[in-house]
Amino acid sequence: MTTTTRHDEYPSRATSEPSITPRHDPVVCPPSEPLREVLSPSSLLDYQRDGYLVIEDVFTQSETEVLRSELADLRASRDVRSDPRTVLEPGDQTVRSIFEVQRLSELFAGVLADTRLVDCARQILGSPVYVHQSRVNFKPALRGKEFFWHSDFETWHVEDGMPRMRALSCSIALTDNTEFNGPLMVIPESHHWYVACVGETPERHYEQSLRRQEYGTPDAESLRWLVDRGGIQAPKLHAGSVVLFDCNMMHASGVNLSPYARSNLFVVYNAIDNALVAPYGVDEPRPTYIANRDPSPIG
Amino acid sequence: MTTTTRHDEYPSRATSEPSITPRHDPVVCPPSEPLREVLSPSSLLDYQRDGYLVIEDVFTQSETEVLRSELADLRASRDVRSDPRTVLEPGDQTVRSIFEVQRLSELFAGVLADTRLVDCARQILGSPVYVHQSRVNFKPALRGKEFFWHSDFETWHVEDGMPRMRALSCSIALTDNTEFNGPLMVIPESHHWYVACVGETPERHYEQSLRRQEYGTPDAESLRWLVDRGGIQAPKLHAGSVVLFDCNMMHASGVNLSPYARSNLFVVYNAIDNALVAPYGVDEPRPTYIANRDPSPIG
Numbered sequence: 001m002t003t004t005t006r007h008d009e010y011p012s013r014a015t016s017e018p019s020i021t022p023r024h025d026p027v028v029c030p031p032s033e034p035l036r037e038v039l040s041p042s043s044l045l046d047y048q049r050d051g052y053l054v055i056e057d058v059f060t061q062s063e064t065e066v067l068r069s070e071l072a073d074l075r076a077s078r079d080v081r082s083d084p085r086t087v088l089e090p091g092d093q094t095v096r097s098i099f100e101v102q103r104l105s106e107l108f109a110g111v112l113a114d115t116r117l118v119d120c121a122r123q124i125l126g127s128p129v130y131v132h133q134s135r136v137n138f139k140p141a142l143r144g145k146e147f148f149w150h151s152d153f154e155t156w157h158v159e160d161g162m163p164r165m166r167a168l169s170c171s172i173a174l175t176d177n178t179e180f181n182g183p184l185m186v187i188p189e190s191h192h193w194y195v196a197c198v199g200e201t202p203e204r205h206y207e208q209s210l211r212r213q214e215y216g217t218p219d220a221e222s223l224r225w226l227v228d229r230g231g232i233q234a235p236k237l238h239a240g241s242v243v244l245f246d247c248n249m250m251h252a253s254g255v256n257l258s259p260y261a262r263s264n265l266f267v268v269y270n271a272i273d274n275a276l277v278a279p280y281g282v283d284e285p286r287p288t289y290i291a292n293r294d295p296s297p298i299g
Numbered sequence: 300m301t302t303t304t305r306h307d308e309y310p311s312r313a314t315s316e317p318s319i320t321p322r323h324d325p326v327v328c329p330p331s332e333p334l335r336e337v338l339s340p341s342s343l344l345d346y347q348r349d350g351y352l353v354i355e356d357v358f359t360q361s362e363t364e365v366l367r368s369e370l371a372d373l374r375a376s377r378d379v380r381s382d383p384r385t386v387l388e389p390g391d392q393t394v395r396s397i398f399e400v401q402r403l404s405e406l407f408a409g410v411l412a413d414t415r416l417v418d419c420a421r422q423i424l425g426s427p428v429y430v431h432q433s434r435v436n437f438k439p440a441l442r443g444k445e446f447f448w449h450s451d452f453e454t455w456h457v458e459d460g461m462p463r464m465r466a467l468s469c470s471i472a473l474t475d476n477t478e479f480n481g482p483l484m485v486i487p488e489s490h491h492w493y494v495a496c497v498g499e500t501p502e503r504h505y506e507q508s509l510r511r512q513e514y515g516t517p518d519a520e521s522l523r524w525l526v527d528r529g530g531i532q533a534p535k536l537h538a539g540s541v542v543l544f545d546c547n548m549m550h551a552s553g554v555n556l557s558p559y560a561r562s563n564l565f566v567v568y569n570a571i572d573n574a575l576v577a578p579y580g581v582d583e584p585r586p587t588y589i590a591n592r593d594p595s596p597i598g
């Protein structure tokens with residue numbers, strides 16, 4: 001038997017020079033089986049072109065209030081604070097994020113399986129889907145930190161072994177997203193391009209990267225190239241609204257200088273035939289609470 | 300002879316509890332002598348109510364381009380980089396701010412004395428004015444840091460000895476101010492209130508405070524109280540436009556996550572009869588390049 005090197009459609013962190021190459025995968029996929037059509041053709045076209053789509057008021061104000069209250073309970077729980085799936089603020093002991101939130105809360109588990117979200121994901125990805133990752137994020141008032149530009153897919157491919165761009169993220173606003181509380185920022189049309197980052201990824205990088213980013217960070221010139229073309233947008237949302245965005249969308253978020261905390265529920269749906277394989281850039285895959293390796297369909 | 304304790308209209312950093320008290324000084328002052336009227340009555344009313352005023356396209360695009368080029372030359376100069384009036388980025392050797400810029404550049408000196416600015420300041424302050432402080436600020440692309448909420452007057456009173464609220468700041472945009480490049484953020488109507496901060500100011504605090512803020516920082520509850528009433532605004536400006544804002548306006552700026560640098564020229568005009576006295580909160584006043592002690596009128 002001879003050993004063959006596996007082909008990598010999207011190499012990154014392998015060379016000392018960054019590069020921008022066209023995406024190889026469709027953004028909106030033809031369905032593999034009949035699926036409910038919940039998004040209009042024009043919404044699908046917007047998503048295809050821009051890489052993201054805002055759906056307003058998916059959840060009611062009372063539903064959203066219950067979810068906020070559940071988040072407050074989780075953040076206050078001693079068990080949750082000491083759980084490895086919980087990320088604390090650097091230099092601080094407050095809870096920033098809680099991963100795999102469906103295991104800690106039946107309420108959040110219900111949201112991830114809600115047809116209002118799953119049907120959109122299935123229609124865009126043209127396939128049954130499973131939850132690749134979920135988390136709740138909390139950005140505290142006045143001192144919530146920024147998160148630098150990145151493509152999630154780059155990380156999921158290199159560190160988790162996601163083969164192709166067949167996933168999307170769904171951010172459910174639990175509080176209003178305003179200009180001043182560090183909302184999601186996106187570079188429209190950036191999802192059409194793959195920015196390969198420089199350098200090699202250290203093993204167990206995730207233990208630090210969820211707090212501070214160092215690897216898998218796009219270079220300044222590539223970012224400028226993307227923004228020169230697509231600009232920057234930061235959708236303003238009511239609590240209960242949803243942003244769907246492509247797994248390869250370049251996105252970031254600023255500081256929260258408002259005196260009100262911002263929180264959201266974040267879930268990533270992946271096509272079931274795009275399940276994780278061995279990572280493309282590291283030997284040891286990240287824990288399953290960050291990158292689920294069980295592609296059982298949801299919804 | 301007996302020693303009397305000087306009365307302080309605006310005590311701060313003297314107690315362990317923050318407080319909010321009404322301002323004692325008028326925002327727009329009746330003129331002490333006949334002055335040119337360049338601002339309309341409705342603009343003056345806006346300034347009185349909100350605490351700030353945007354004047355669009357005060358400088359032409361070609362004037363602004365010359366100023367940007369002058370800033371680039373100053374930032375590149377070895378003499379400027381080693382000058383005590385220059386502030387470098389923390390953990391970095393790039394130039395963030397240059398104080399007393401009129402001493403380094405005839406061009407910038409001309410802008411500070413330009414009647415398009417000075418006449419506005421004189422009309423609002425109802426008096427001849429002098430330059431209390433000037434600087435150019437440069438917020439680098441992708442990594443320009445935030446500046447937390449503060450009232451300039453609080454610092455100028457405690458650390459420099461500015462007696463009353465009879466000054467205003469003038470920020471001249473040398474590049475466009477967008478939602479994403481860390482523009483000036485203001486809390487409208489906050490200038491009507493004086494937020495006394497907690498704690499005592501260490502001597503020679505300015506050597507650190509221009510890089511990192513620790514003292515003279517308003518508390519979270521006071522900020523929330525102000526934002527609940529006035530909200531937050533971040534004027535979007537073309538290069539060449541000007542924001543005038545009251546010395547007691549609560550303001551901040553976010554990170555620059557855009558791939559373009561942001562820069563501005565900043566000048567503070569003070570009424571000549573409001574010249575600096577001994578500081579109200581420290582023994583040693585800050586250097587004159589930060590707080591000018593010569594109230595010779597300009598313009």
